[in-house]
Amino acid sequence: MWSTIKFLGTVFISFIAMIGALGAENPFPLFAVAWGIWILYILSIRAKREKKLEKERLIREILDKL
Known part of the structure; x- marks a missing residue:
């Protein structure tokens, strides 16, 4: 949901x-x-x-130790 809101705000x-x-x-600042808002998004x-991905990696490491 938050990703959708950020996407719509960016658009x-x-x-x-x-x-x-x-x-x-002078249109270049605009x-x-x-383009800057898209880069931030x-x-x-x-x-x-x-x-x-880091969370998934940690979970796999823990499960492998068990």
């Missing part, structure tokens, strides 16, 4: 930034915002996945 922010870039005199999803 909304990047959409607004891209629309704003259409009428801006392009940076739009991908990094947050990646970190969450790495934590999950």
Whole structure:
């Protein structure tokens, strides 16, 4: 559920930034915002996945010792 909310927030922010870039005199800062928010989203999803994989690895180690 939280991933969906973060995804929709990312889509909304990047959409607004891209629309704003259409009428801006200098659109590059808004392009940076739009791409930056996607980079932050991908990094947050990646970190969450790495934590999950680490938990699974620890559980497997514990079960192997038993």
